[in-house]
Amino acid sequence: DDLMVGGPKKESQTTVAVVSPALTSQYHVQFVEGAVEEGESYGWKVQSLAGDRETNFAAQVDLVESAVRKGVDAMTICAINDKAIVGAIEKANEAGIPVFIHNSLTELEGVDIAGYTGFDQRKAGRLCGEYAVKILSEKNSDATSTVYIITGIPGFHSNERVAGFHEIIDQHPNIEVVGSGPGNWERLGGMNLAETALKANDQVDLIFAVSDAMAQGAAQAVQEAGKDTMTLGLDGNPDTLKDIQAGVVTASLAVFPKEMGKIAMQNIKNYLDGEAIERRNETPLKIIDASNVGEYLN
Known part of the structure; x- marks a missing residue:
């Protein structure tokens, strides 16, 4: 048996x-x-x-390192925090394991990444901003409209979405941002912030949350407070689409994650098969509200 060392590797499952x-x-x-x-x-x-929670950077680093030790053939990562993950990716690079990034198109510095699959986060924020301007002007025409922003955990995804949103609404002096706070990507976080915002302000016309879970939490707070505040999320999750159809959530920017998962794998397959691949695969974005939700609900 010892003689087999260094012989041809058996064809094992990828x-x-x-x-x-x-x-x-x-x-x-x-x-x-x-x-x-x-x-x-x-x-x-x-x-x-x-990991157990989206705030747990250390857990994600451990998971990447354990995948390296197990010798996977490739991996795709949605990094919580780019700086935290770099050390673990270096280990994958050293082991010769191709690393892909999903849910982001932004280059990671100092490590070797085979490809990126995702949507332009800032553009997503801008599209939400454009939709916000549209629905606020429909509601209040030129009168002042108030907006509260629920951010995620401070970091790339949240910061870029908020920046894109501001790029648009800041051009409209009649739209006033009355506050913002981090909902930590969680429904409960969104609900608690919205509850506080609705108490602190006589009128909040729109709550924009940078993820659906937080928008759903905000919508729940709006319902419980008996207010007519509109809610806008970002993800286009199936349960959010049901909420949009039911008139609970106003709208969501759909980013088609299931499709993104398929595209990410197609990209990895092409790479492992030795084919040339696009380094950046930009995936589609679409605002879904009461007018078109029927087309997207299965």
């Missing part, structure tokens, strides 16, 4: 790790579903690795 921040958001659940479906259609083993 294993790809999908590393999410956590599976507390439908967004990441949907991405993993798409990735697993696509990967399994190639006969791959797709391992879903996720």
Whole structure:
């Protein structure tokens, strides 16, 4: 048996790790579903690795390092925090494991990334800003409109979305931002912030949350307070679409995570097959509200 060392490697099943921040958001659940479906259609083993909470940087670093030790064939990561994850990616680079990034198109500095799949986060914020301007002018025409912003955890995704939103609404002097706070990507966080904002201000016309879970929490607070505040989220999760159809949430910018999961896997397959791939795969964005939600609900 000892003589076999260094002989040709047996054809074993390709294993790809999908590393999410956590599976507390439908967004990441949907991405993993798409990735697993696509990967399994190639006969791959797709391992879903996720921390317990989206704030747990250390857990994500550990997951990437353990995937490196197990010797997966490739991995795709949605990094919670770019700086925190770099050390773990360096280890993957040293081990010769190709690393892909999903849910972001922004170059990670100092490490070797094979490809990116995701949407332009700032553009997503701008599209939400444009929609906000539209619905606020429909409601109040030129009179002053008030907006409260629920951010995620400070970091790339949240900061870019908020910056894009501001790029648009700041051009409109009749739109006033009455406050903002971090909902930590969680429904409860969104609900608590909205509750406080609704008490602190006589009128909040719109709450913009940079994720659906937080927008749903905000919508719940609006309902409980008996207010007519509109709510705008970002993800286009299936349960949010039901809320839009029911008139609970006003709208969401859909980012089609399941589709993104499939595209990410197609990209990895092409790379492993030795084909040339697009370094940046930009995925689609679409505002969904009462006018078109029927087309997107299964």
